[in-house]
Amino acid sequence: MIDGSDARAELITELAILIHYVGRKLSLHMPEHPDIVPLSALEGIFLEHISRHPGIRPSELSADLGVKSSNTSTVLRAMEDKGMVRRTVDAGDARGVQVFLTARAEAAIARIHEDWVRILAGLIREDDGLRAATRLLAAIDDGWPGQSTSPR
Template identity: 35%
Template sequence: MSASDDDHIDGRYADLADVVLALARTISADAHADPGVVDLTATEINVMRFVDRHPGASPSTVAAATGLHRSNLSRALRDLEAKGMIDRVADAADGRQARLVPTDRAARNLARLRASWSRLLSSAGADDDDLGSALRLLTRLETGLARSAQRETGV
């Protein structure tokens, strides 16, 4: 941590990050307990999340958006194809270019995960107002961090 980082410490943000990481570990452990869920690495999850939200994206677009080097992305794509989670389809305008699309298996896997996440978190006792506020805050933080990353990388 640099000296300038010390000047910008707000314990609330650090506490929020700590809670988010703890929740992520709990949610991940719960999902891994389901034998019907396809096990993905953190890199594969990152790629699938983008491709699911942007079906038909090119590999270079996915690499730029996820911050992955092309070699790391290529490995993740090979592994996701082997797991039946992603297909490469020819670009209609330029058959030499590939477009990435999630498979039906990926859609079923995501639906199963979302149901598991909903079940797990709904049992924790948050009310609808808390849930709405938390979702809005975390979405704003995710969007803000994505914008910062885009500015830093020029993408």
């Protein structure tokens, strides 16, 4: 017989596995469109995060996503080369840099989101479950030690 804590642990493990699988599927699915530049999975995560946090500093981006600063610099440089982000001097601190999406990136995100809605809407049958799942995932993200990717 499984006691309550074992059953809860099994559900939490299953949730983590499913989050991983679904996240991977979403990160791999890029709609075919001439305006969408091919991006790596990490570039896609950066794109979404910068979209939610316009003007973010590279150091904040590194901390929020748990990526080494040298890797953040490499990814941002690649995204700049693709015309997806622009770095500007921080108006409040001339030593700092802020990162913003370009119009091209914003259009790409809109197309990607439209595609995700089209795919997921056919798989999600009830809005109550959708709301509950969204609240649960936001609570997990917000409560993650040292990192939160939710909008500030």
